[in-house]
Amino acid sequence: MNANLLVVMTDIHGINATSEVVFALTINGTVVLFLDSPLAVGSNATKIIPLMSQGLTNSMMLNYNQDYTIDLEVDAESSGQSMPEPPVKHEVPERRRKEDLLRNSLHTRG
Numbered sequence: 001m002n003a004n005l006l007v008v009m010t011d012i013h014g015i016n017a018t019s020e021v022v023f024a025l026t027i028n029g030t031v032v033l034f035l036d037s038p039l040a041v042g043s044n045a046t047k048i049i050p051l052m053s054q055g056l057t058n059s060m061m062l063n064y065n066q067d068y069t070i071d072l073e074v075d076a077e078s079s080g081q082s083m084p085e086p087p088v089k090h091e092v093p094e095r096r097r098k099e100d101l102l103r104n105s106l107h108t109r110g
Contacts, residue, residue, distance in 0.1 A: 017080040
C-alpha cells in the first residue's frame, strides 16, 4: 500500500469508519506547515485520498546564529463500527437423538 494515501473502507457488515491524519510544524509558535485529513465512509464503501493533495509547502526565513524552538506534531486516529453477526442456531444433538429413539420405538410397536 502506498504510504502517501489515506484509505478508509467498510464491507457489507460495516456501519461506518473514520480516519484522520494531522501534521503540524511550528517554529517559535508560528505554524509553518499544517495538514488535517479527516475521512469518513458509511456501510460497504471505500474512500482514498492522497495525503499530499492538500500540499505542505511553505517557507520561513531563519537567521544564522539564532535559537529557534521547533515543535512537530503528528497524529493518526482511526475507528470503525460493524454490525454483530446473527447468532447461529444449533440443534441439541442429544434431544434430537431422544426424539428419534422415541419415534422409532413407537413405529416398531405399531
